[in-house]
Amino acid sequence: KFETPYVFVVFGASGDLAKKKIYPTLWWLFRDNLLPVNIKFVGYARSDLTVCKLRESFEKFCKVRETEKCAFDDFIKKCSYIQGQYDTSDGFQRLQSSIDDFQKESHDQAVNRLYYLALPPAVFNVVSTELKKNCMDRGDSWTRVIIEKPFGHDLKSSCELSTHLAQLFKEDQIYRIDHYLGKEMVQNLMVMRFGNRILAPSWNRDHIASVMISFKEDFGTGGRAGYFDTAGIIRDVMQNHLMQILTLVAMEKPASLNAEDIRDEKVKVLKACKVVELKDVVVGQYVANPDFDHPEASQGYKDDKSVPADSTTPTYALAVLHINNERWEGVPFFLRCGKALNEKKAEVRIQFKEVSGDIYPSGELKRSELVMRVQPNEAVYMKLMTKKPGMGFGVEETELDLTYNNRFKDVRLPDAYERLFLEVFMGSQINFVRTDELEYAWRILTPVLEELEKKKIQPVQYKFGSRGPTEGDDLMQKYGFIFTGTYKWVAPKL
């Protein structure tokens, strides 16, 4: 039997995402023999390109090693390019006939189709409509559509987009990608919680004082300020990446590992989440800090020409979320994200309550924390108290440390996109965002986004390379987060 044919079509092939992420990911999967053998990669965009020019645009992001040069040429041989408009059928018909030719070459086996829509929102609707009209399978193979954020701008536009998609495709054909769900440590959250008896009994309001999900970047908006100004950090990172992590931290144990069981539980958490109020939000915007050692630091956010001088778009945000259910009532969830901060780090920090009936000298015992370091340096560590080693009787803070590149030295952790692409090939939707999930996530943040914009709330200015507005720390403290500053985890050296 001839190998089943697959086609992976990248709409928006000339764009940034295609060259930096999509093509390199396809190459790594191809190089590692993880893709079906009989596959073709088709780029589609309006620009006048050739495969050769396309190659030039993405090759430098593919990190091809000397020994892989031949394999890379083989990869390129599987690539083709179609120049076509987004709003007329002509290009889509040409795409369809190229898929038909591929079917003929493949002994008339029907071709499975993956369409990756890496497109600006303005053309999203027309492209999906044209796809449906011209390029669907004929019932003897499958069609799956991968889509990238922004999934709308607020609750209303997101629901409109979802309704549009639902008219064209079935839910099991739609793969909304949130690449944070492909990260090792995010995928580990469920295993940590549901695979360890030791954690399960304390994973609730009786033992946990607060949960912090934080995302920090040590660079600014770079060349993306034009896009960023229409979104802001809440839409860019919090509404999707951080909210997804929150659902995995807070959800109940699903009935099984089936995608629908998992997504049902995630939706329940989002439904129980109260709508965020303005009093529970701090927004910030970075300003230049020429003293900070970073090539971008001499430019504040508004110094970028593509940002309007009166922009109130936040580049930093902290929001306190409250989940109104039996497990979490009273436990604040801090979602914190920012650009141009002092470090690059994403982590989940569970801060436990104090021990009851403390018998040690006042102030010596510090709260235990379980930290899941998403990046860089994937690690899980538990900050806890031990006896100070040696003759004394005192106590000190230390950690139980599972640093990945120490414990799992020879394991290559795949890039988030690699995992997620494979999941689409396999038809697994566990790590993709379902329509109702998206709607409930928007419901939580849309009112505050509107209020911030309507009232033109001025973000607090913070310096490039700083920890962000101190108002953020104050708000967390108000909700009981304790930062003692007496302990710092240092990634072990190899």
Ligand code: BG6
């Ligand atoms: C993207 C955001 O979704 O995630 C970017 O649009 C952000 O602003 C990026 O920089 C962070 O992803 P990662 O994988 O580099 O942490």
